[in-house]
Amino acid sequence: MSEHQGQSAERPDGGPDGGPAEDRGAAHGLPAATVFDALGAEYERAFAGSAAHHASLDRLLEHLAPGSRVLDVGSGTGVPTARRLAGAGHRVVGVDVSPVMTALAARQVPDAEFRCGDIRELPWADGEFDAVCVYFSLLQMSRGEQSGLLGRLARAVRPGGRLAVATVPVDVADVSAVFMGQPVVVSSFGEEEFTSVVAGAGFAVEERHSVLFTPDHPAGAPEPHLFLHGRRI
Numbered sequence: 001m002s003e004h005q006g007q008s009a010e011r012p013d014g015g016p017d018g019g020p021a022e023d024r025g026a027a028h029g030l031p032a033a034t035v036f037d038a039l040g041a042e043y044e045r046a047f048a049g050s051a052a053h054h055a056s057l058d059r060l061l062e063h064l065a066p067g068s069r070v071l072d073v074g075s076g077t078g079v080p081t082a083r084r085l086a087g088a089g090h091r092v093v094g095v096d097v098s099p100v101m102t103a104l105a106a107r108q109v110p111d112a113e114f115r116c117g118d119i120r121e122l123p124w125a126d127g128e129f130d131a132v133c134v135y136f137s138l139l140q141m142s143r144g145e146q147s148g149l150l151g152r153l154a155r156a157v158r159p160g161g162r163l164a165v166a167t168v169p170v171d172v173a174d175v176s177a178v179f180m181g182q183p184v185v186v187s188s189f190g191e192e193e194f195t196s197v198v199a200g201a202g203f204a205v206e207e208r209h210s211v212l213f214t215p216d217h218p219a220g221a222p223e224p225h226l227f228l229h230g231r232r233i
Helices: 032-039 041-047 051-063 081-087 099-108 143-156 191-201
Strands: 069-073 091-096 113-116 129-135 157-167 172-179 182-188 203-213 223-232
Touching (some): 051 129, 051 157, 051 203, 051 223, 069 081, 081 129, 099 113, 129 143, 143 157, 143 182, 143 191, 157 191, 191 223
Parallel strands (some): 069 091, 069 129, 091 113, 129 157
Antiparallel strands (some): 157 223, 203 223
């Protein structure tokens, strides 16, 4: 799993920065906030070295106008996503359900704004952002919640704005798992179905990249990662 998996049958924001952006309880798993409060910087160390994640950020940065306003969903510790974007001069708003992760991010990326909360409950104006990043921050949500959130995020991005999203493309629903020692419940989609879900939310998918990544952690095992880039229709 990654950024905020659990966000682990999928990576729990995404590389190191991310963690699930929501706080969903389950019979056999801990809420996302509890999981990522416990992991803290350990999560960043395990996932920050993902070359595919950095390559995805490179592609996103190529499409952003100077000073773009970017929403980072499941921002985790702020590394690498918010740090790369803010360092390039963009206005970053990061949202994460973990108070520990949010505090780490605020210290590590002082040029970005971070909010601790459930992304599903925060109000966003239509077209408020030029881009949205969702790196591995959906995995502790149900499939219906994932689809619904992607639709809301599409409305928060201006027409023509950009999307960068990553997940662990496995066909599972409400499956109990252990992620870096933490019990979690995860859901995800296979690669083709997830691509269709993103398109159905209102994004034209323009690029797709799949890799196998092994977290830098004693319990790390190879896991598939899917990165999509698209444009708000």
